[in-house]
Amino acid sequence: MAELLTLAAVARWLLYAGALVAVGRGTVAFLDPEWKAGARSVHDAAGPRSVARLAAVALLGAVALLLWGQLTALEMTRADIPVLLGQTSWGLGWSQLAGASALAAVALLLPMGRTTSLLLLMAALGVAVAMGGLGHAAADEQWPIGARLLDAMHVAAMGAWIGGLLCTVLIVRVPAFPLRDAAWRTFSRTATVMAPVTLASGVGSAARLLLGTAPAAILASDYGRLLVLKTVLAAVILFIGAGERRRIASGKMPESRRVWVELGVAGAVLLVTALLTGSEPPGE
Incomplete structure (x- = not known):
């Protein structure tokens, strides 16, 4: 699988990470835009704002x-960029993604409130939809729109779940923020909805690509092995998350170490997803 770790895979990992933070920040801020630490919005404190800037970059x-x-792959030069962007389907997909990403990057840098969080969510969803133009969904001739929407749903739901977890961790660490329990309860309700949506949309995307393929052929491919690895990592996240949800429901705070492990495993899932998107499903 080492040959799959290409420049494009690194780019996709950055794209997924940025999109997840954008969706998570937009979701958390939209649900509770008036949260403050002292006289300042908790969403614009140093920690959350620094991560938002990193996501924009x-x-x-x-x-x-x-x-x-x-x-590089097509052995083209910068002089060929107008041709690549104006006369190829890849160029059209990239242009849509670049526009949505630029809008999301700007929204990430704005002070958070009800209006700006809604703008951020819309831009981040635009990024999620545009991602399908450069992935496996773009090659689906039977259900092109449905395939892209399914992928977009997967990115958006995971962003609200895992990106929301990261943003919640950051805001509860802000000094003088008095509503830590409320922040965790809000996140727990969001995760209870978005985790199943993430799983269902992920299973749907995989089934769309692998339906009718023999299990032996799936496991013999890089795509199949990466999919198994992603499934195992997702199960670890669910196991940790279920335990923390029970703690929140009983009125306790989540265990910090376990939450950071959950986020670390989620980062690994993003890397596997970046590799997965660049590999060929068996039978194609």
């Missing part, structure tokens, strides 16, 4: 790396 860097990687 990740989104913009990802689209630049994707373009550079495509030029």
